[in-house]
Amino acid sequence: MTFTSNDKKFMSQALELAALGRYSAKPNPCVGCVIVQDNQIVGEGWHKKAGEPHAEVHALKQAGDLAKNATAYVTLEPCSHHGKTPPCVDTLIEAGVLRVVVAMQDPNPLVSGKGITKLRDAGIDVSVGLLEEQAIALNTSFIHKMTTGKPYVMNKVAMSLDGKTAMASGESQWITGAAAREDVHRLRAQSDVVLTGVGTVLADNPQLMARDGLGDLAVQQPKIVVLDSQLKTPLDATVITNAAHTTILTCSDNEQAKQALVEAGCQVEVVAADAKGQVDLQAVQIWLNEQPINSVMIEAGSLLNGACLQAGMVDELVVYMAPSALGSDARGAFSMPTVTQLSDRIQLKYSQMDTVGDDIKLTYAVKRDD
Numbered sequence: 214m215t216f217t218s219n220d221k222k223f224m225s226q227a228l229e230l231a232a233l234g235r236y237s238a239k240p241n242p243c244v245g246c247v248i249v250q251d252n253q254i255v256g257e258g259w260h261k262k263a264g265e266p267h268a269e270v271h272a273l274k275q276a277g278d279l280a281k282n283a284t285a286y287v288t289l290e291p292c293s294h295h296g297k298t299p300p301c302v303d304t305l306i307e308a309g310v311l312r313v314v315v316a317m318q319d320p321n322p323l324v325s326g327k328g329i330t331k332l333r334d335a336g337i338d339v340s341v342g343l344l345e346e347q348a349i350a351l352n353t354s355f356i357h358k359m360t361t362g363k364p365y366v367m368n369k370v371a372m373s374l375d376g377k378t379a380m381a382s383g384e385s386q387w388i389t390g391a392a393a394r395e396d397v398h399r400l401r402a403q404s405d406v407v408l409t410g411v412g413t414v415l416a417d418n419p420q421l422m423a424r425d426g427l428g429d430l431a432v433q434q435p436k437i438v439v440l441d442s443q444l445k446t447p448l449d450a451t452v453i454t455n456a457a458h459t460t461i462l463t464c465s466d467n468e469q470a471k472q473a474l475v476e477a478g479c480q481v482e483v484v485a486a487d488a489k490g491q492v493d494l495q496a497v498q499i500w501l502n503e504q505p506i507n508s509v510m511i512e513a514g515s516l517l518n519g520a521c522l523q524a525g526m527v528d529e530l531v532v533y534m535a536p537s538a539l540g541s542d543a544r545g546a547f548s549m550p551t552v553t554q555l556s557d558r559i560q561l562k563y564s565q566m567d568t569v570g571d572d573i574k575l576t577y578a579v580k581r582d583d
Contacts, residue, residue, distance in 0.1 A: 216343045220314060223247050223254070223286045224343045228316070230259040230268070231288045231351055236402040236423070237262050237431040240507045242355040246272040247286040248279070248310070255279040261431065267292065269301040273308050281309035288348045290319040290341075293328035302331045312338040316348035320359040354405075354508035357528070363502050364405065367529040368511040368518060369397060370546045374534060377543035378515060386417070392570025393533045397512075398423045400531065404435045405506035409452075410517040411441035420451050421512060435510070438462060438501075440517065442491045444470035448477045462500065464492050494524040519547035522559050522579070530561060532575040 216224075230245030238244075238260045246268035248256035256279070258271025269291055273280050291301035291313070305313060313332055318341060319325045332339050349356060354365040371389045372378045378388065387394065401407055402423035409421060421437050437452050437459040444465045446452070452459050459479050464486035465471070471481045484496035501509060511521055521527050532546075552558060561577035568574070 214340055214342060216314070216340070219249075219252055220286075220340075220343055223249050223284075224288070224314060224316060225347075226254070226257070227268075227286045227288050228344060228347050228351065230257055231348075233259050233430075234261055235351070236399075236427065237433045239263070239403070239405050239433060240355075240358075240505055242289055242352045244268040244287065244289045246288070248272045248276040248283050249286065250276070250279045250283040255283065262433070267301050270304055273304060276308075282311045284312040284314060285310045286314045286343075288316045288351070290315050290317065290325070291328045291332070292319070293324060293331050300328075302328045302335075305332065306335045306337065310337060312340070314343055315339065315341045316343055317341070317345045320356045322359070354403075358507040363498070364504070364506050364509050365529070366501075366509045366511065366521070366527050367400070367404070367531055368513075368521060368527045369400060369531045369533070370518060371397070371533040372535070372546050373537045373539045373543070375538045375540070375543075376546055377539035378546050379544040380539060381542045381544065388537070388539075389533045389535045389572045390570040393535075393572040393574065396569050396574065397533070398427060400510055401435055401512075402427060402430075402432045404508045404510035406438050406501070406504070406509045407435045408438045408440070408509050408511050408513070410513045411439055411443075411445050412516060413512070413514050414439060414441075414446055414450050414452055416514070418451050419512070420455055422455065436460065436506075438509075440492045440497065441465075442486070443467075444474065444481075446474065446479075448473060453477050453479055462492055462497055464490070494520060494526060498524070498526055515545050515548040519549040522547055523549055523551070525581070527579050529564075530577045530579060532577070533569065534573045534575060536571055 227245040227247045231243040234243040241263045244260040246258045247254055256272040256276025258268045260268045293300050293302045329339050357365040407421045422434055423432050437456045439461050441461050441463050444463050444467050461479050461481045462484050474481050485493040487493040560580040562580055564578055565576040
C-alpha cells in the first residue's frame with residue numbers, strides 16, 4: 214500500500230500525540246488521532262486516561278463540522294465495541310469522514326479487524342500499516358498482554374561495572390547517578406505494577422513511586438506488589454504509608470498479621486507456597502495474569518531478580534551500569550545458585566544501548582526456548 218509524504222507527516226503527529234498518554238492511559242493503549250482537511254490539521258486528540266474519551270472523540274470534537282469528508286489518522290484501529298466509552302467507529306462514521314488511515318490493527322484477537330471492516334462497510338476508505346513499527350513500539354506491553362494473556366515483565370537492575378548491586382553490608386544508595394535515577398522513575402511511570410520483595414522493603418524502605426524527571430506530565434502512579442512469604446512488611450514501611458495501592462502476596466496463614474496490614478490500607482492475597490515455603494513464583498505469575506494490567510516492573514534484590522529470571526517471568530532486562538567497581542565482596546545482581554555450568558545460563562538478546570548521564574543503559578530481551 215502506497216502512502217504519501219503528507220500521510221507520513223500526519224501519522225507522525227498522531228504518534229507524537231499518542232505518546233503523551235504513556236504515563237496516564239494505562240492499562241489502556243496509547244492512541245493518537247489527527248483529523249486533516251485539505252492538508253491542514255483541523256482536529257487533534259489523544260487518549261488521556263482509562264474510562265475517558267478516546268483519541269478520536271477528542272479530535273473530532275475539535276474538528277467539528279470540518280471533519281466531514283476529512284481524513285482521520287489513527288495510531289490504533291478504532292474500537293468497534295462498547296466498553297466504558299461508545300465505539301469510536303460509530304463516531305467516525307457519524308462525523309462523515311471520507312478516509313481513515315490506521316497505523317496498526319488492534320492486537321486483541323476478539324476485536325482485531327472488526328473496526329476496520331465496519332468503517333469499510335460504511336463506505337469509508339481505510340488504509341492500514343502506516344508507521345506500524347513505531348505504533349507497535351509505543352504499545353509493546355498492551356500488545357503482549359492481548360496476544361499472550363500475560364503482562365509484559367521488565368526487570369530493572371542498577372549495578373557497577375563489575376556487576377555488583379550493593380556492598381556486602383547492603384548499602385546501595387546510590388550506585389548510579391541522578392540522570393539514571395530519573396530515567397528509572399520514567400520507567401515506573403509507564404508501568405502498571407512495580408513488584409519487589411520484602412527483603413528490599415526491609416533493607417531500603419523504598420518509595421517505588423514515579424516522582425523525578427517527569428515535569429508537569431500527568432502520571433498515574435503504578436500499583437505496588439510486595440512478595441512477602443512470612444508477612445514481615447513493617448506497617449510503617451513507605452510502600453504502605455505513601456502508596457495509593459499496595460498488595461502483599463503471601464503464603465502465610467498468620468491472620469493477625471494479615472489483619473494489621475489490611476487495616477493499614479494494604480490488600481493481602483494468599484497464594485501457593487513453593488517447596489521451600491516461599492511464595493511460589495508460578496502462582497505469582499498466574500495472579501498477575503488475572504489482573505487488569507499490561508506491564509510489570511521488577512525492582513528487587515539479587516534473590517528475587519535471579520528467581521524471577523530463572524522462573525521465566527522476565528521478558529526484558531534493563532541494566533543501568535555505573536562507571537565504578539565495588540569489588541568481589543559486594544553483592545551481585547542475580548542470585549542463581551542452580552546455575553553451575555554454561556548450559557544453565559540465561560541467554561539474552563541485545564536490544565539497545567543509551568548513555569544516561571555518566572551511566573550506560575543496556576536493554577536486553579530474554580531469550581525463550583519456545
